[in-house]
Amino acid sequence: MTCKPIAPGHSFLFGHLFYFKGALSKIPPSAHYQNALADIAREHFQHEGCYYIDMWPVSGILFIVVSPHVANQIHANPKMSMQRPPLLPRFFKPIAGGPNMFDMREHEWKPWRAVFSKAFSAEHVLSLVPDMVDETMTYCETLESLAEQRKIFQLDLITLRFTIDVIGKTILNAHLGAQRGYNALADCMLSQIRWHQANAEANPFEYLNLVRKSIHWWNGHQMDKYISSELSKRYSEYKGDPRGMRSKAIIDLVLQNYMSEGVDLGSEGPREDLDLTFRAFAICQIRLFVFVGHDSTSSTICYILHLLYTNPEALLAIRQEHNTMLGTELAELPDLLKSQPHLLNDLPYTTAVIKEALRLFPPGGCSRAGQPTIPLVSDSGKTCPTENVAAIFTVHTELQRSPVYWPKPDAFLPERWLVKPGHDLYPIKGAYRAFEIGPRNCVAQGFVMTELKVVLACLVRQFEFSPAYGEFDALHKRNPVETSRTTYRGERAYQIEEGAAHPSDHYPCRVHLRSRG
Secondary structure, X not given: OOXXXXXXXXXXXXXXXXXXXXXXXXXXXXEOHHHHHHHHHXXXXXXXXXXXXXXXXXXXXXXXXXXXXXXXXXXXXXHHHHOOOOOHHHHHHHHHOOOOOOOOOHHHHHHHHHHHHHHHOHHHHHHOHHHHHHHHHHHHHHHHHHHHHOOXXXXXXXXXXXXXXXXXXXXXXXXXXXXXXXXHHHHHHHHHHHOOOOOOOOOHHHHHOHHHHHHHHHHHHHHHHHHHHHHXXXXXXXXXXXXXXXXXXXXXXXXXXXXXXXXXXXXXXXXOOOOHHHHHHHHHHHXXXXXXXXXXXXXXXXXXXXXXXXXXXXXXXXXXXXHHHHOOOHHHHHHHHHHOHHHHHHOHHHHHHHHHHHHHOOOOOEEEOOEOOEOEEOOXXXXXXXXXXXXXXXXXXXXXXOOOOOOOOXXXXXXXXXXXXXXXXXXXXXXXXXXXXXXXXXXXXXXXXXXXXXXXHHHOOOEEEEEOHHHHXXXXXXXXXXXXXXXXXXXXXXXXXXXXXXXXXXXXXXXXXXXXX
């Protein structure tokens, strides 16, 4: 095993836990633990592209991947690309409440992937643009109010409520109204994520936190109650007219599939109520889609705005594209997007901006299960067995910024997504994995890209954003020890873990209305 890429500092009794704790101590206290995994890779395994780290007794041996060449091997193998690791349900249990699309085994996952893909087809996504625009107008009103107040605010916190309203319409075909006030589903999901266990790999005692467990139970109960009520309402409508409901909202697709299988039909027609087992399953899927549909999108919006407003040339370029393709009359923009949503497909620079932001600040990584007879080969040619690993974890934050695979890896260059093959900036195969690659990639990536384009079209010509971390730290009277480690690789808006990876302190900033006079 000495020839294998194994993290240094291994202990017979405690694996790499103390070594990993040391790596965590070198990054900001609130930073995402993936940053520590990335630093280990860059310091010791830059030309291997992968390594083993033993997290026993917390989660066992992890195989960390930071090379596109190694990651491509995973997704080229049908068996390995389909299987999630057994430890994943532990992460998703508080969020989804039980087995879900994200952690299902292959034979359970496949038929439901086909069902849910209908909700995110290209044609259907464009039909959702009017609802996206309406919610974005509410978001703009909130930003206008904050501009008038001239005070620091945390962009991520208001953006989370916006994105949960957008996905609520797609999932439940209902208006949640989270941007205007309290909604049980939205607020309990937001609370659930805030209380989600961070850095569990380094602190197993967090599993004993009874306060967290109590809050998770209460939030879960409230979300289940809310979704169950929506399911009952929709099921009653179906019973009245089974052929009349053709909505592609997630809740309706679940019910359509349920009824098409005939499991609700007795000799005298539909049952009075949904089967309890199916109801529990449907609730878990809806909770999952509420989470994945809003959490990472909010983070991405914040990072796109951060990068644009700290890179004036890119900001000018995206504004020019919007003026050319969408017209200069901002008052007419909402109606234009609603009536001609296909215009969003003709914004190449905007698309490049989004992809570059997702490259620099990916909201998550990728995990797969090891396989007894399927080793992986490092960049240097070392054979790495995977049968005894708890999980194969691809760390996007390092893979997508590694100087081995990317020229100018830390620079914000949307142009790298516009150049042709053969150009120095052209990305190598498999190096960009924001939505992952392979059969279990993100089913909603088309929806997310469209939503982000709507947001940028409505925001970048109307507002000016500026980060306010210095003022925020002073406002919260942080002592010198707290402020001495406030950047990661020179970035103050480093990523923290709250479900997906979010900007530190939820991105404190100021916003101003842009003068176009």
